[in-house]
Amino acid sequence: MLSIVRPVLLLDEQRVRQNISRMVNKAKHHGVAFRPHFKTHQSAEIGGWFRDFGVKKITVSSLQMAYYFAESGWKDITIAFPVNVCELNQIQDLASTVHLNLLVSSSEAADILARDIKTDTGIFIEIDTGFKRSGMDVDNIDAIEKILIRIGTNKYLRFEGFLTHTGQTYLAAGPEQIRSISAETYAQLRRLKEAFHSAYPHALISIGDTPGCSVMDDFSGIDEIRPGNFVFYDLMQLQLGACQPDEVAVAMACPVVAVYPERNEMIIYGGAIHFSKEFITIPEKGPVFGMMVYLRKEQFTEPDPDIWISKLSQEHGTVRTVPHQAAHFSVGDILYFMPVHSCLTANLMREYHTLSGEIIQTMNS
Amino acid sequence: MLSIVRPVLLLDEQRVRQNISRMVNKAKHHGVAFRPHFKTHQSAEIGGWFRDFGVKKITVSSLQMAYYFAESGWKDITIAFPVNVCELNQIQDLASTVHLNLLVSSSEAADILARDIKTDTGIFIEIDTGFKRSGMDVDNIDAIEKILIRIGTNKYLRFEGFLTHTGQTYLAAGPEQIRSISAETYAQLRRLKEAFHSAYPHALISIGDTPGCSVMDDFSGIDEIRPGNFVFYDLMQLQLGACQPDEVAVAMACPVVAVYPERNEMIIYGGAIHFSKEFITIPEKGPVFGMMVYLRKEQFTEPDPDIWISKLSQEHGTVRTVPHQAAHFSVGDILYFMPVHSCLTANLMREYHTLSGEIIQTMNS
Numbered sequence: 001m002l003s004i005v006r007p008v009l010l011l012d013e014q015r016v017r018q019n020i021s022r023m024v025n026k027a028k029h030h031g032v033a034f035r036p037h038f039k040t041h042q043s044a045e046i047g048g049w050f051r052d053f054g055v056k057k058i059t060v061s062s063l064q065m066a067y068y069f070a071e072s073g074w075k076d077i078t079i080a081f082p083v084n085v086c087e088l089n090q091i092q093d094l095a096s097t098v099h100l101n102l103l104v105s106s107s108e109a110a111d112i113l114a115r116d117i118k119t120d121t122g123i124f125i126e127i128d129t130g131f132k133r134s135g136m137d138v139d140n141i142d143a144i145e146k147i148l149i150r151i152g153t154n155k156y157l158r159f160e161g162f163l164t165h166t167g168q169t170y171l172a173a174g175p176e177q178i179r180s181i182s183a184e185t186y187a188q189l190r191r192l193k194e195a196f197h198s199a200y201p202h203a204l205i206s207i208g209d210t211p212g213c214s215v216m217d218d219f220s221g222i223d224e225i226r227p228g229n230f231v232f233y234d235l236m237q238l239q240l241g242a243c244q245p246d247e248v249a250v251a252m253a254c255p256v257v258a259v260y261p262e263r264n265e266m267i268i269y270g271g272a273i274h275f276s277k278e279f280i281t282i283p284e285k286g287p288v289f290g291m292m293v294y295l296r297k298e299q300f301t302e303p304d305p306d307i308w309i310s311k312l313s314q315e316h317g318t319v320r321t322v323p324h325q326a327a328h329f330s331v332g333d334i335l336y337f338m339p340v341h342s343c344l345t346a347n348l349m350r351e352y353h354t355l356s357g358e359i360i361q362t363m364n365s
Numbered sequence: 366m367l368s369i370v371r372p373v374l375l376l377d378e379q380r381v382r383q384n385i386s387r388m389v390n391k392a393k394h395h396g397v398a399f400r401p402h403f404k405t406h407q408s409a410e411i412g413g414w415f416r417d418f419g420v421k422k423i424t425v426s427s428l429q430m431a432y433y434f435a436e437s438g439w440k441d442i443t444i445a446f447p448v449n450v451c452e453l454n455q456i457q458d459l460a461s462t463v464h465l466n467l468l469v470s471s472s473e474a475a476d477i478l479a480r481d482i483k484t485d486t487g488i489f490i491e492i493d494t495g496f497k498r499s500g501m502d503v504d505n506i507d508a509i510e511k512i513l514i515r516i517g518t519n520k521y522l523r524f525e526g527f528l529t530h531t532g533q534t535y536l537a538a539g540p541e542q543i544r545s546i547s548a549e550t551y552a553q554l555r556r557l558k559e560a561f562h563s564a565y566p567h568a569l570i571s572i573g574d575t576p577g578c579s580v581m582d583d584f585s586g587i588d589e590i591r592p593g594n595f596v597f598y599d600l601m602q603l604q605l606g607a608c609q610p611d612e613v614a615v616a617m618a619c620p621v622v623a624v625y626p627e628r629n630e631m632i633i634y635g636g637a638i639h640f641s642k643e644f645i646t647i648p649e650k651g652p653v654f655g656m657m658v659y660l661r662k663e664q665f666t667e668p669d670p671d672i673w674i675s676k677l678s679q680e681h682g683t684v685r686t687v688p689h690q691a692a693h694f695s696v697g698d699i700l701y702f703m704p705v706h707s708c709l710t711a712n713l714m715r716e717y718h719t720l721s722g723e724i725i726q727t728m729n730s
Contacts, residue, residue: 005451006429039679061680062634064371081680082622084634085697086370105632106623108696133681134623134632167678257447258471258499267470267499269427269449273712277642313532314404314708315426315446316498331473332450343679347638348713 002357004334007274008253009349011232011360012300015249017049019231023213024053030219035059035078037208037228040343042362043352044072046231059208059226063087063094068363070098079103080163080208080226082126082134085112092119101160105134110147114154123151124163124206127192129185131167138164138188141195148200161204161223162192169211175241182212190221211242234342235291235303239280245302250352251293251336252345254317261327264320268335271315275337276344286310289317290337298355303338367722369699372639373618374714376597376725377665380614382414384596388578389418395584400424400443402573402593405708407727408717409437411596424573424591428452428459433728435463444468445528445573445591447491447499450477457484466525470499475512479519488516489528489571492557494550496532503529503553506560513565526569526588527557534576540606547577555586576607599707600656600668604645610667615717616658616701617710619682626692629685633700636680640702641709651675654682655702663720668703 002010020036027034036050037059047058047069057076060066063084066077075098082105083091094100101122104110113123125147128135136144151157166185172178189205196203206224207213213227214237232250233243254270270290279287289312291303306325311318319326319335329335339345346352352360367375385401392399401415404426412423412434422441425431428449431442440463447470448456459465466487469475478488490512493500501509516522531550537543554570561568572578573591579602584590597615598608619635635655644652654677656668671690676683684700694700704710711717717725 005455006427006449062371081634082632084371084620084622086620086699090370106625106696108624109622112696132628132630133676133678133683255449255451257449257474259473260471263497265497267447269446272641272643272709276637277709278637311498313498314712318498331471331477334451344637344642347679 002353002355004253004255006255007270007349008353009346009351010251010253010336011352011354012249013354015247016046016231019233019247019249020050020053023227023230024055027225032219032222033057033224035206035224035226036231037061037080037226038069039065040228040231041346042364043360044069044363045360047072047074059228063090065363066094066100070094075099077101078122078124078163078226080165082106083109083113085109088116091121092117095119095121103163104147104151105136107143107147107150110150113157114150117154117156120156120158122158122160124160127162127164127189129164129166129188131165133165133167135164138192144192148196159200159203161206162189163206164189164208166207166209166212169209170236170240172211172240175215178211178215178240178242182216183218185212186219186221193221210237211240214242229343232342232346234345235288235338235340236278236280238338246299248300248338250342250346251295251300251338252290253334253336256329256331256333256335259326259329259331261324264323264326266319266321266326266329268317268319269315270317270337272312273314274345274348275309275312275317275339276341276348277312278341278344280340282308285320288340290339292319293336293338295336300336300338309337367718367720369618369620371620372635372714373718374711374716375616375618375701376717376719377614378719380612381411381596384598384612384614385415385418388592388595389420392590397584397587398422398589400571400589400591401596402426402445402591403434404430405593405596406711407729408725409434409728410725412437412439424593428455430728431459431465435459440464442466443487443489443591445530447471448474448478450474453481456486457482460484460486468528469512469516470501472508472512472515475515478522479515482519482521485521485523487523487525489525492527492529492554494529494531494553496530498530498532500529503557509557513561524565524568526571527554528571529554529573531572531574531577534574535601535605537576537605540580543576543580543605543607547581548583550577551584551586558586575602576605579607594708597707597711599710600653600703600705601643601645603703611664613665613703615707615711616660616665616703617655618699618701621694621696621698621700624691624694624696626689629688629691631684631686631691631694633674633682633684634680635682635702637677638679639710639713640674640677640682640704641706641713642677643706643709645705650685653705655704657684658701658703660701665701665703674702
């Protein structure tokens with residue numbers, strides 16, 4: 001039974017399992033390897049649910065997260081973040097016990113790894129297909145080739161392939177644009193693979209973004225997918241058209257602490273330290289930090305378009321409604337909100353409460 | 366000695382003590398009580414530094430925080446957040462062991478407390494002087510009077526006074542505007558005090574915002590100040606003109622993981638889960654999530670105007686520079702960044718490293 005007295009991140013276990021099942025089956029159907037990103041849930045227990053579907057390889061975003069999941073039995077881990085050379089000693093300790101893959105995102109990092117690594121380690125070269133965050137420019141074949149040659153000088157380094165995060169899809173206007181960005185990225189990666197095929201015939205192509213993995217139905221040339229956010233989805237993914245409302249598996253439960261019907265607002269216990277300050281922008285609403293849903297028949301409904309979080313401070317959330325709506329709520333009510341970005345909210349909340357009241361721990365609990 | 370391999374929140378203990386000392390002396394000079402807000406540092410050890418300056422009363426923002434500081438010996442605590450009636454049982458447990466003050470921010474909450482509280486508890490009525498977050502409208506004397514009458518029906522409730530958070534000052538263009546907003550607020554509160562003086566001669570006036578407490582030099586009519594952020598300050602306070610660069614006592618240390626000189630950018634290990642997504646806007650830079658400082662002679666310098674964080678994802682920070690500057694940095698370098706909002710950054714980081722390498726825990730460690 002649920003007993004909520006302060007902000008809690010609720011999780012619909014059935015939806016999570018459905019989301020995992022759907023992505024596992026999609027990967028199987030398209031013949032691509034599935035290496036889900038665990039930075040979204042950060043939980044050994046939820047990791048176990050992936051195991052139930054036969055998943056054996058995972059992605060994480062930090063060495064600490066790699067250690068955490070290695071301790072819960074994961075043996076094949078990619079740290080999908082530009083290798084942090086300050087942690088090389090610990091990286092090598094971990095690589096001596098699990099199959100560990102690192103990302104090389106610049107020629108400088110390649111030089112350091114080629115010089116210093118003395119433990120068998122997999123290497124992905126990170127490729128930038130236009131997001132302009134980290135990675136080698138996909139068109140800079142010369143620079144990529146130099147990295148490959150440099151990596152080849154160290155017998156402990158095992159070149160695995162090319163990896164990209166198509167972050168551009170998070171800025172798309174809808175599924176059609178996600179598809180066109182993804183198709184263009186996949187075409188770039190196929191050309192890259194082709195360019196290196198004779199020298200590196202086994203090089204994999206690994207892609208990662210949840211919007212692309214969710215809406216694409218053609219993965220030609222792709223060998224591995226690494227979505228993470230799909231496990232919970234959220235308001236941002238819903239706005240992008242990357243998921244349906246009944247696929248969003250988390251909601252923040254927040255007590256109402258004040259109601260101001262005269263200004264169509266209420267204050268909830270639930271602020272930036274619970275939701276994060278991520279927002280989406282909705283025409284005529286402005287910045288939206290969460291939208292209200294209802295809990296009906298033990299399921300979250302789709303968002304109520306008339307009730308949303310318009311401001312967040314450290315522990316206060318200001319909930320805005322249409323005229324007269326606020327009068328229906330009382331101090332002490334528990335309201336439910338679909339978070340904007342489930343990864344950041346889960347990281348802040350550090351544990352989940354299932355709809356049956358079970359508490360699920362994370363690496364930060 | 367400092368040994369930094371991943372994102373760490375560095376703290377200059379000397380500056381923190383100077384910030385505490387300055388505010389303690391300011392309160393003494395103006396004859397106002399000092400009840401600092403501990404939501405910024407959330408640390409029993411840093412709380413101890415306030416004790417060194419004779420501080421005996423504190424402010425917190427949640428019942429959990431009140432419990433944490435009560436355990437480290439604080440006996441006089443105001444929870445400066447609209448009382449969460451879902452936690453009434455635990456609130457009464459705590460109130461039976463410490464002098465606890467709650468906030469009533471709506472008539473509904475007053476009714477519930479008047480009906481249910483059976484332990485001696487202090488009550489502040491929260492007043493809204495224009496921020497429009499929580500609290501009773503300062504001009505709605507009738508509604509405030511009804512709350513006072515309702516509170517008076519329960520012998521366990523002890524009316525302490527009127528409390529406000531002048532959040533408008535955080536939106537000010539500079540010190541002059543902070544002063545005018547504060548002066549106007551204080552005048553409103555003096556009128557309120559006057560209106561209730563004959564019936565409630567001992568009612569205190571308590572104000573809380575760091576910008577106002579930092580720049581004001583006339584606290585006429587004010588009985589208590591509750592600033593929090595001043596203990597560390599940050600980029601937002603610096604931009605507001607609420608502090609000087611040499612008063613900012615925290616900086617994030619982040620390893621460089623990739624350098625892209627051709628686009629004047631580098632990538633640091635340090636993202637939204639370290640800094641929070643709070644940003645300020647600087648003309649010609651756009652959103653700024655942190656600015657680089659240097660560590661010289663064991664002190665942080667003022668921000669370098671040419672190096673700032675322009676984007677944050679979960680663990681990546683994109684650092685933008687002026688042309689040719691990025692070429693001076695290497696993978697593996699440790700860079701230092703003044704955070705935009707030290708309260709949210711500290712809450713995420715959950716511990717501090719002093720410049721001499723000592724680790725300081727918080728309630729979330």
